Amino acid sequence: MSSHNQVGTWVRRGSLAAGIAFTATAEYELARRLGAKPPIAVMLPLALDCYVIAALRWFRAFDIFLSLALMCAAQVAAHALEAGVIKVSLDLVTVVSLLVPISLWRTHALARQTPRDATPPATVPPVQLPSTDFPEGSKSPEPVILERTDEQDADGTPELPPGTQQDALPPIGDTPSEPVLITSSDVAARAGVDPSTVRSWVANGRLTVQGKTDRGRNLFDPVELDQLLGVQS
Numbered sequence: 001m002s003s004h005n006q007v008g009t010w011v012r013r014g015s016l017a018a019g020i021a022f023t024a025t026a027e028y029e030l031a032r033r034l035g036a037k038p039p040i041a042v043m044l045p046l047a048l049d050c051y052v053i054a055a056l057r058w059f060r061a062f063d064i065f066l067s068l069a070l071m072c073a074a075q076v077a078a079h080a081l082e083a084g085v086i087k088v089s090l091d092l093v094t095v096v097s098l099l100v101p102i103s104l105w106r107t108h109a110l111a112r113q114t115p116r117d118a119t120p121p122a123t124v125p126p127v128q129l130p131s132t133d134f135p136e137g138s139k140s141p142e143p144v145i146l147e148r149t150d151e152q153d154a155d156g157t158p159e160l161p162p163g164t165q166q167d168a169l170p171p172i173g174d175t176p177s178e179p180v181l182i183t184s185s186d187v188a189a190r191a192g193v194d195p196s197t198v199r200s201w202v203a204n205g206r207l208t209v210q211g212k213t214d215r216g217r218n219l220f221d222p223v224e225l226d227q228l229l230g231v232q233s
Contacts, residue, residue: 030078051103181219
């Protein structure tokens, strides 16, 4: 791959050198035929060739077309004068005189448009996260610790106070409110029995499980419990 790139580079350089050497001679003779002194006549091919090199170097399509068009105009005029097809006239002098100013203008315009003069993109400042360091002598916030309750479910896991698991929201409009479900520890407390008795009621079908808590504990309807206790009494 590197050898292929080197070959391409040398081919481009050779083509450019040969083209400039051929066209520069005709451009110099054109300036001499129009009355320019030898040191001044050199400026015509120099200005045109610098413009062509700049257009090819920075590869602007418009400038490539324009630079080659100016070079071709100088070539046609030079060879036409050499062959005696045309003679020196005011129109020819005017056209050739404009070649250098146009080349000068576009060469400097190309140089000012190079990526080296481009403004670098604005960088976004990094986001500063709040510091977790506390001033010397101050205390960090203490974690909130939930107190354990004395009441426990049948499986021995601490339970929250009765009625806090499924507090119902106030009814909206005419929507009937649903009863607040209670846990097995609530059932045992209200019935005055051991939690094992509550499990036996569930196993015998005397008390129906109405739902589950997030931890998987059974929930019961207090209305059904009141009915069960009324039957027992």
